[in-house]
Amino acid sequence: MDRGGHRSADGGHAVQGMKRHTIGVAGLTAALLLAPAHSAFAGGPVDKGTTDTKKDTGLNNDTLYAAVSYDTSKNGSGSSVGHVSATGTSWTPPACWLAPRWTAKQFAKETESEYKDVTTDPNQPNYAKNATSQFRDVYKDGEYKNYNLDQQDDGMWWGAVENPNAPVLERTACNSTLPFWVENGETPKVKNAISPEILAGLAYEQIKVPGTEVTLAPSGTTKVNLATWAWLDKGDFKPVSVTASITAPGLNLQATTVAKPVSLKLQPGTEDAETYPASGECAINDDDSIGEPYETGKAGETPPCGIKYLRSSAGGTYKLQATVTWEITWTGTGGTSGDLPDGTFGNDQDVRVQEAQAVNR
Template structure:
């Protein structure tokens, strides 16, 4: 790997941040979620297309009218604000640098320090540490640079701009901080995960009675693992990670303190066939449901907001035999439950 150094930037770094990664530039490469696979992206690639954009395969993601992103409470985990990735071929980089050099140095409105810094950068990449932007090595490597995560806070996105663009040979992953990796891609894939909403089946449905056990269940097939694969490819380089969300339990919150849950914790686990609880049947009248609620007070003509929330276990596997776990996520819905007083029967 040629010339991989952590440069002290000063003014030059500020100019690089402005010139090489402006939002309006064709060289701004952030995640694009179009549900496309890497193969589709490569087949449609043009000579002036950046390599740094992350490709997502969302074909195995959750679907339906009430899907949503899992939330992660009680953790400091956040997706990366930026990373370093292969962005330009040698010819692309040369074209970009020469264009920006001309634009800045011939603009009478540019201050002298900006013109000087731009000239110094051009000298380094054209006649200094590198020779003519490594154009004679066009097929041997790529220029790596900073890529901002458009979903991150705007003030954090420039954290990677302290590293100037550098050259790396094809198939080589530079050992530098924030270099794109399966772990980073797994976090980006997690941002794209969607899971189905949760509406449990209740018996009695709609309206129940005070002190009557209400059975709750989710049928087999309603919930199953979902996944998203994130990848980034360049000549000789293919880095990818698949993040999987697997349902592990259902939490019932009655919407009032005047209620009891089954089990007592309100946490119903999935059965081996992917279902939760058991459907009510007349022969089970009077039995305690494996998953359910008993309301102790009527809803007085209104309705309680029963919240059914599924916890999803998040894991990932990536290229290079990498793998890991992320904090569990949750997603759920509210549904109305009306509770009436039990009517006494006089004989």
């Protein structure tokens, strides 16, 4: 394999973030010692690294390149916002990916530091020292030469990055790929390499939408067998978006994930109730409102969105759950685009129902 090629084997280990941590040793496989778990990183939305590769002499304020940054300026806001949950699918945001993480000088400095720390520590077991030495040999005097320091301005070392929000066993799935060299401007043809689609999934995870407390008429307390109108005013719900991006020499990728409200689901909180429409799904109107406000004189009409309770709440309340479904799509670098699973987010609100057959409205 040449110095600019790719190599993957068990043992590379990294997670997203910005602060440097001690490299640990991954262990053994049946055939050979694994490499050390190289520089673990973890964290949520962070700013991109700012290292200048032409002036870089190693780690610059412990800042590396692998972090994904998020623009949440067009996200939902307010005290009742929350993250959407994917529905009707096993899809989850990306648990890990491969991305540019070190300049040649950064990688050399970190590997040499780890090698020294482990091999000179009398408390380290021999297998750890051997694994660390084998890892160093690959990049210093083996398949690569001297960490590609002579190509400092021409490429970067890529490595595994973990999503700290993913389950542990899932986010370590990329750790079998050891760090590999990629020329600036090239896109490595390896599984899990960072892409607009991966960024779109990460942006999905950062989406926040407003709460869904609906307006009811009658409000607060309603009557048995009386149609209760429900609605959300236009402007309360509108599309929101988050843009995720990653930038390094020769690499500039981004994706914008958009969530658009499409329907409101009403769940009365009791089986002794009917919904309007019967499915409980109230569609978004052309003006982005949901349902229709009650007006005097409509008491005998069927609401386009609402509930009729068939039994009183016996002095207590029912928990009306109002959940909005959000259609989620994305667009990214290079004209890429796609759909992501619909997301839902909702709130509960108390509804008191009294015994009565009718009420003057």
